[in-house]
Amino acid sequence: MSLIYGPNEIKEWDAYTIKHEPISSINLMERAAIACCKRLIGSFIFESITLICGKGNNGGDGLAIARILATRDYKVTVYICEYTNQSSQDFVTNLKRLPDNVRVNHIAEEDNLELNSDLIVDCLFGAGLDRPIENWLATVVAQINKCSTPVVSIDLPSGLYLASNEHNSFNAVIKADATFSFQIPKLPFFFAEYATYIGQFTILNIGLSVKYTNSAIATYVDRNEIALNPINDFAFKGTKGYLTVIAGSGNMIGAALLCSQAAFKTGCGYVGLISNKAALVPLAINLPEAIWFDENPAQLPKKTTAIAIGPGLGKNERSKTLLKLALKFEGPIVIDADGLNLLAENNELLNVLPKESILTPHLGELKRLIGTADSPEQLLEKQKAFSKKHGVYIIQKGPYSKLTTPNGDLYINSTGNSGMATAGMGDALTGIIGSFLAQGYSAANSAINGMYFHGLAGDYIVERNGKIGLLTTDVIKALPKVLNGL
Numbered sequence: 299m300s301l302i303y304g305p306n307e308i309k310e311w312d313a314y315t316i317k318h319e320p321i322s323s324i325n326l327m328e329r330a331a332i333a334c335c336k337r338l339i340g341s342f343i344f345e346s347i348t349l350i351c352g353k354g355n356n357g358g359d360g361l362a363i364a365r366i367l368a369t370r371d372y373k374v375t376v377y378i379c380e381y382t383n384q385s386s387q388d389f390v391t392n393l394k395r396l397p398d399n400v401r402v403n404h405i406a407e408e409d410n411l412e413l414n415s416d417l418i419v420d421c422l423f424g425a426g427l428d429r430p431i432e433n434w435l436a437t438v439v440a441q442i443n444k445c446s447t448p449v450v451s452i453d454l455p456s457g458l459y460l461a462s463n464e465h466n467s468f469n470a471v472i473k474a475d476a477t478f479s480f481q482i483p484k485l486p487f488f489f490a491e492y493a494t495y496i497g498q499f500t501i502l503n504i505g506l507s508v509k510y511t512n513s514a515i516a517t518y519v520d521r522n523e524i525a526l527n528p529i530n531d532f533a534f535k536g537t538k539g540y541l542t543v544i545a546g547s548g549n550m551i552g553a554a555l556l557c558s559q560a561a562f563k564t565g566c567g568y569v570g571l572i573s574n575k576a577a578l579v580p581l582a583i584n585l586p587e588a589i590w591f592d593e594n595p596a597q598l599p600k601k602t603t604a605i606a607i608g609p610g611l612g613k614n615e616r617s618k619t620l621l622k623l624a625l626k627f628e629g630p631i632v633i634d635a636d637g638l639n640l641l642a643e644n645n646e647l648l649n650v651l652p653k654e655s656i657l658t659p660h661l662g663e664l665k666r667l668i669g670t671a672d673s674p675e676q677l678l679e680k681q682k683a684f685s686k687k688h689g690v691y692i693i694q695k696g697p698y699s700k701l702t703t704p705n706g707d708l709y710i711n712s713t714g715n716s717g718m719a720t721a722g723m724g725d726a727l728t729g730i731i732g733s734f735l736a737q738g739y740s741a742a743n744s745a746i747n748g749m750y751f752h753g754l755a756g757d758y759i760v761e762r763n764g765k766i767g768l769l770t771t772d773v774i775k776a777l778p779k780v781l782n783g784l
Contacts (some may be wrong), residue, residue, distance in 0.1 A: 300482050301514035302710065305425060305460045311481075315507040319685075324388050326504070327355065331362030333502040334452060335480050338363075339370075341476065341500075342448065344416035346373035350442065352422045352456075353378065353385040359422025359452050361392035363514045368400045375401045377411060379422060381435055404481055407434035413445045420472045421438055422456035425484065431457045436470035442472045451477045453484075455495045460484055463492065464673040471495050481506045485515055488698040488710050489674040516700075516708040519750055526747070526781065527739070537565030539736030540601040543609075543729065544620050544637075546573040550610025551580055552723040553635070556770055558588050560729030562775040564751070566736050570599045572620065598623065604630045606732030609638025609725040618644065625650050630735040630744070632656040634728040635663070642666040653689040654704065654741040656748075660695045660724060681708055691745045695724055699749045709746060713753025717765030718773065725754045726770050730777070754780045 303311065316323050338347075341684060349364050360699055361376065367588040368374045376396070385393075396402060405411070422440065423431070431439055442449060449472065454460055457471030465488060475497040479487070482510050486492045487499050531538065541561045546554025554577055558569045562585070571581060591599065593616060598605070607624045611617045612749040613636050621640050624631060631652060633641070638659050641647050654781035659667060664677070668684045670678035678700060685692050694700040697716070701709040731748035739747065755776040 300498055300518040300520060301511075302482055302485055302516040303512065304485075304497055305428070307512045307514070308425065308460075308482075310512060311506050311510045314510045315505070318507055318509065319505075320752070324391050327358055327362055327392070329669050330480055330502070330504045331359055331366055333480075333504055334359065334363050335366045337478055337500060337502060338367075338419070338450065339419070342417055342450075344372070346375070347417045347419060348375045348411075348413060348415040348447075349376065349419040350377050350411070350438065351379065351389075351390055352424075353382055354423070354426060355386050355388055355425065356421050356424030356452060356456075358386055358389035358392050359424070360419060361389065361396060363419065363421070363452075364400050365392065365396055368397050373415070374399070374405070374592060375412075375415060377403045377405050379438060380404050380406045387743050405438075405597060411438065411441050413441065413447055415447065418442060418445065418447050418449045420451040420456050420474060422472070424456065425454040425460045425479075427454075427456065428453050428459055428461070430467050430584055431470035439470040439472055448475045449497075451496075453477075453479050454486070458486055458492060458495050460486065462600035462675045464675050467708055473497075476500065478502055480504050483518055485675075488700070490697060491674050516710050518710050518712055519746055520712045521750075522543055522715070523756075524747065524750055527737070535567035536601075538565060539603045539733065539738065540568040540570065540599065541566050541729075541732045541736035542570045542572060542602040542605050543732065544572045544605065544607040545609040545623055545725070546571070546577050547610060547612040547614075547617070549712055550612070551577045552722065553582060553610030555584055556722045556725040556774065557606055557729035557732070559585055559771075560726040560774050560777065561606065561733040561736070562587060563774050564730045564733035564781065566733040568601060568736075570602070572598075588597075588600055589769035593620070595623070598627060602629065603629065603738070604632075604732055604736075605729050606632045606634070608634035609728055611636040611640075613639055614645070616624065621647065621649075625652060627652070630654065632657075632658060632728055632731045632735060632744075634658045634724055638663045646700060651688055651690060654691065656691045656693070656735070656741055656745050658693045658695060658724065658728055658731065661781075664692070676704075677758040678708070690740055691743055691748055693727075695749075696729065699753070701745050701749065703742060711749045711753055713740075713750055714756050715753075715760050715765060717760045717768040720768060720770065722770035723752075723756075723773065726774055751777065751780055
């Protein structure tokens with residue numbers, strides 16, 4: 299897991315590294331510039347390059363990149379935007395270091411850019427900006443955005459804010475094809491609303507101190523910190539958990555099957571399915587390992603160690619009765635789909651929602667549950683508040699799924715891909731999380747493991763077959779491979 303910091307913490311991290319490594323700020327900038335050059339050369343075919351530089355440290359990065367590329371016989375042009383008389387010390391140092399074969403242009407309000415190179419690099423403001431780009435600088439941004447040449451932003455597209463873009467006008471923001479960011483991903487990278495500005499982001503390790511710690515905005519969940527419990531050589535089905543799935547109705551029986559299959563493939567010992575009789579034959583044919591129960595049970599199966607409820611459940615009175623039965627269970631529960639819609643339509647049920655329940659809404663279900671918002675950051679804050687108020691875990695499903703916890707923490711998932719945007723993926727996730735709960739994992743670990751391995755299985759398939767034609771059943775079949783491969 300990597301910690302995701304805000305602007306103040308990132309500045310402190312730089313300062314901490316400079317003090318404790320020790321390394322000078324100019325040499326740390328050089329390290330960053332070298333990393334950028336390696337990635338530029340490795341990612342693009344170009345002979346000529348234009349760098350648009352501000353007069354702060356982001357501009358200093360650009361000047362260092364310009365020098366390094368010029369020494370390797372690239373045709374380099376630099377535009378320095380003269381919007382202030384003040385410059386950072388490292389900017390000045392790198393300006394003096396530029397060789398004679400770099401064409402340097404100082405531009406102001408009346409000047410135009412000549413963007414006729416093979417590649418453009420945006421080093422205007424980067425991650426340090428917290429106000430809109432205005433006046434003639436906005437015209438510079440507009441010229442870059444109209445150009446058909448590929449654009450790479452360094453650290454963050456100029457005009458985009460690092461902390462929150464809730465009040466950003468977006469009148470002048472660089473629309474990058476790629477963003478090279480330093481050390482850690484930045485929060486705006488994880489919102490679909492900002493994808494048109496960020497393009498494909500890449501994280502470059504520039505060697506900031508691993509000993510630095512501070513309060514983080516979020517935790518980025520990657521493979522480094524994911525761990526599974528060891529399997530006891532004397533384990534049997536009774537010790538590997540019993541997940542009761544309450545799902546499926548009418549023409550949505552497939553949701554119940556997908557959820558149940560995913561639970562078994564994640565290692566659950568038993569799966570019992572409470573559903574209507576329409577599920578009986580498909581279950582016997584496709585998943586004979588599961589146990590079917592009538593949709594009107596007086597009580598839950600006695601062996602139940604966790605519940606997964608909601609996929610394809612419907613929203614009729616029978617469904618509501620089943621949800622009430624599940625909410626009385628004195629054990630872990632994951633709620634999805636129609637289970638969430640029933641909660642949204644029956645607010646009194648929120649008062650009996652068990653603490654540490656896991657809710658897995660997609661964006662529409664989340665808004666029905668907690669209300670709408672004016673920005674993705676605002677919606678995420680409302681999600682955090684709901685998690686804290688009701689003592690539950692919420693996974694906002696989608697690209698870079700976002701998990702909020704009862705104590706207000708935020709986890710952002712690193713796995714998954716757009717090929718997984720197909721029917722049934724959420725049903726599988728519910729089964730995966732339910733399986734971890736049934737096996738005795740904590741609610742936090744079940745939610746984190748669930749979204750991580752769900753996405754990892756999708757990535758495994760896409761690496762081999764591509765994104766087109768990916769089915770939920772493909773992901774379910776890949777679960778043992780990624781779980782055992784850890």
